[in-house]
Structure formats: structure tokens, C-alpha cells
Amino acid sequence: xxxxxxxxxxxxxxxxxxxxLLLLPALGVLLIATLGDVLRPMIAAAxxxxxxxxxxxxxxxxxVPEPLALGLAFAVFTGIFxxxxxxxxxxxxxxxxxxxxxxxxxxxxxxxxxxxxxxxxPQFISEAQIREMMERSSRDMAGLGQAALSFxxxxxxxxxxLAIYVVIVPLLVFFFLKDRRQILAWCANLLPEERPRMSRxxxxxxxxxANYVRGKxxxxxxxxxxxxxxxxxxxxxxxxxxGFLVGLSVxxxxxxxxxxxxxxxxxxxxQWGWTPMFGYLMLTYLVIQxxxxxxxxxxxxxxxxNLHPVAIILAVLVxxxxxxxxxAFFAIPLATLVKAMMSAWPRSHAxxxxxxxxx
Numbered sequence: 001x002x003x004x005x006x007x008x009x010x011x012x013x014x015x016x017x018x019x020x021l022l023l024l025p026a027l028g029v030l031l032i033a034t035l036g037d038v039l040r041p042m043i044a045a046a047x048x049x050x051x052x053x054x055x056x057x058x059x060x061x062x063x064v065p066e067p068l069a070l071g072l073a074f075a076v077f078t079g080i081f082x083x084x085x086x087x088x089x090x091x092x093x094x095x096x097x098x099x100x101x102x103x104x105x106x107x108x109x110x111x112x113x114x115x116x117x118x119x120x121x122p123q124f125i126s127e128a129q130i131r132e133m134m135e136r137s138s139r140d141m142a143g144l145g146q147a148a149l150s151f152x153x154x155x156x157x158x159x160x161x162l163a164i165y166v167v168i169v170p171l172l173v174f175f176f177l178k179d180r181r182q183i184l185a186w187c188a189n190l191l192p193e194e195r196p197r198m199s200r201x202x203x204x205x206x207x208x209x210a211n212y213v214r215g216k217x218x219x220x221x222x223x224x225x226x227x228x229x230x231x232x233x234x235x236x237x238x239x240x241x242x243g244f245l246v247g248l249s250v251x252x253x254x255x256x257x258x259x260x261x262x263x264x265x266x267x268x269x270x271q272w273g274w275t276p277m278f279g280y281l282m283l284t285y286l287v288i289q290x291x292x293x294x295x296x297x298x299x300x301x302x303x304x305x306n307l308h309p310v311a312i313i314l315a316v317l318v319x320x321x322x323x324x325x326x327x328a329f330f331a332i333p334l335a336t337l338v339k340a341m342m343s344a345w346p347r348s349h350a351x352x353x354x355x356x357x358x359x
Contacts, residue, residue: 020191020192020195020198021197021198021201021341025341029322032323041165041168041169041172042172044165044169045168045169045170045172045173045176046172046176047213048077048081048169048173049172049173049176049177049180050209050210050213050214051213051214051217052073052074052077052173052177053177053180053210054210054214055069055073055076056069056070056073056177059072059073070177070178073177074170074173074174074177077170077173078170081166081169081170082166085165085166086166088240088244091240092240092241092244095238095240095241096241098238099238099241099267106266106270109270113273201337201340201341205333205336205337205340208333208336209333212332212333213333215300216250216251216300216329218300219250219292219296219297219300220247220248220250220251221247222296223246223247223249223250223288223292223296224243224244224246224247224248225243225247226288227242227243227246227247227285227288228240228243228244228247229243230243230284230285230288231243231281234277234280234281234284236267236268236271236281237267237271238267242260242263242264242267245260245263245264246260246264246285246288248260250292251328251329252316252320252328252331253312253313253316253331253332254309254312254313254316255313255316257289257293261285264281264282264285265282268281268282311335312331312332312335314335315331315332315334315335316328316331318331319331319334319335
């Protein structure tokens with residue numbers, strides 16, 4: 001048994017680079033697990049800087065001087081960032097509070113619908129069943145409202161936290177953009193000089209991660225904006241909140257679209273019931289999802305990750321349970337990183353027989 005373990009260790013951990021490839025992800029997991037809340041603004045700033053770097057590079061390729069390109073890209077980012085925190089987020093919060101306060105009225109509409117169902121089919125549903133159903137619905141809706149407010153209060157920063165995000169995150173983004181070469185060089189100095197496999201993994205992940213993060217940001221903006229406009233044109237209640245949720249749903253592949261369909265359908269049904277307007281809205285929502293999956297995603301994500309859907313869902317479940325929203329957002333890049341590390345992992349073949357030289 002000991003010899004088997006020793007041979008396995010000699011094969012996969014004989015080289016220094018293999019040990020470092022194992023220690024770096026473990027160190028990252030440890031830092032996030034212990035200092036995740038403290039490092040959250042820095043992680044957010046690093047992600048945003050990575051996204052904005054694409055705009056800086058695009059402007060630089062148009063013969064715009066790099067300092068001017070950096071200033072223009074940072075100005076665009078600052079405008080969008082402040083508009084999100086100071087305009088969009090308060091509006092979404094107000095609509096969420098309004099939705100929670102309207103839950104009793106929705107419950108009453110549900111009760112009337114159930115009573116009509118009982119009158120139409122008395123042989124299938126009884127008074128006791130209706131009473132039990134309504135009591136259960138009351139408890140579920142009350143719990144849902146409390147859970148929504150608790151979730152929002154937990155994830156929406158307070159006054160001090162909001163000041164940290166509004167002030168510190170843009171500053172970090174600026175310095176990440178301005179001094180990115182020095183920061184990357186400092187990080188590289190901490191690694192061994194000879195790191196061929198790590199360099200290959202970095203080059204592969206840099207391109208794929210850039211494509212994914214920037215493409216996902218654009219996808220969120222487009223899907224969210226189109227959904228808000230479509231819901232507003234239909235006159236759907238809480239259009240801003242629901243469109244915001246639809247935009248965020250693209251963060252979690254497959255699962256997000258299924259989950260966000262429930263609140264859209266529920267709100268539309270409570271507003272219009274089984275009417276043609278309800279069908280038109282759900283058809284429009286279906287078209288948005290189809291165009292997103294079959295047109296927008298192939299246009300934005302030019303680099304295929306070659307991951308099976310089962311692997312993607314597994315990555316979302318695993319990394320989402322460990323790191324929450326950030327884990328779900330980076331599930332695909334992290335799964336791709338794991339795959340790249342497994343492919344490039346150094347393997348010693350010392351125990352293999354030497355090839356015979358033909359005579």
C-alpha cells in the first residue's frame with residue numbers, strides 16, 4: 001500500500017511546478033474562505049478592471065494614446081457604476097418592497113381562483129382541501145417575503161458599506177488599470193523562474209477568462225435592458241425588478257433561466273390571469289431567452305470552453321455553494337481552469353520502460 005502511494009506521489013508530484021500548481025488554488029480557497037468578506041471590494045474591482053481592459057485595448061488599437069484610452073474607459077465605467085448604485089439599485093429595492101407589500105393581495109386573488117375552481121369541479125376539490133391550501137399558501141408567501149427582504153438586506157450594503165463600494169471600488173479599478181503591468185510583474189516574481197506549464201495555463205485562461213467575463217457583462221446588460229423594456233411596454237407590474245432579475249439570471253447557466261421564469265409567470269398571472277395578454281408576455285419572454293441562448297451567446301463568446309452541460313451545472317452547484325454569487329458567476333472559468341490544470345499537470349514517467357531503439 002505504501003509503495004503504491006509512493007509511486008502515485010512520484011508520478012504526479014515529482015516536479016516543483018506540480019506542488020505549486022496544487023498550493024496556489026488551495027491558498028486561493030483559504031483566502032476567500034477566511035477573508036472573503038474583507039476582500040470582496042478588491043475582488044469586485046479586479047473583475048471590473050478586467051472587463052474595462054477590453055475597452056482600453058479596443059481604444060488603443062484605434063490609435064488612441066493609452067493614457068487617454070484609460071481615462072475614457074474609466075469615465076464610462078464611473079458613469080455606469082454610479083448610475084447603478086445611485087439610480088437603478090434604489091428603484092429595484094423600492095419595487096421589491098412594493099412586491100412584498102402586495103403579497104396579501106396576490107394571496108386573495110389566489111383564493112378567489114381556487115374558489116372558482118371548486119365551484120367548477122366540486123367532485124375533485126373539497127372545502128377542507130381549499131382551507132389547507134390557503135393556510136399553506138399564506139405561510140409560504142409570508143416566508144417568501146421575509147426571505148426576500150432578508151436576502152436583500154444581507155446582500156445590499158449599508159450606508160458604510162455602500163460608501164466603501166462607491167468610493168473604494170472605483171479607486172481600485174483605476175489603479176488596477178493604471179498599474180496592471182507592475183502588479184502582474186510583482187505576482188510573477190513570486191513564482192519560480194522556470195514555469196512552462198503555469199505559463200501555458202495562464203495564456204489559455206487569460207484569453208478564455210477575458211472573453212467570458214466581458215461577454216457575460218455585456219450579456220447581462222443587453223438581456224436585462226431588453227427585458228425591462230419589453231415588460232414595461234406590456235405594462236407588467238414590477239417591470240424593473242423582474243427585468244433586473246432576468247438580466248442577472250444569465251450569470252447561472254441553465255439554472256438561472258428556469259428559476260427566474262417563476263416570478264415572471266406568477267406576477268403576470270396575478271395581473272392578467274389566463275388571458276391572451278398573459279400568453280403574449282410569456283411568449284415574448286420565451287423569445288428573449290431563445291435569442292439570448294442561440295444568437296447573443298454565440299456572438300459574445302467566441303471561444304468555446306468545450307465543457308459538457310453536466311460539467312457546467314456541476315460547476316455552478318459546487319462553486320456557487322462555496323462562494324455564493326461570485327462562485328456561480330465564475331463557475332465556467334473555474335471549471336475550465338480545473339480542466340486546463342488537469343491537462344497540463346506534470347506526470348513523471350520514471351517507472352515506464354525505456355523505448356527500444358530500432359536496429
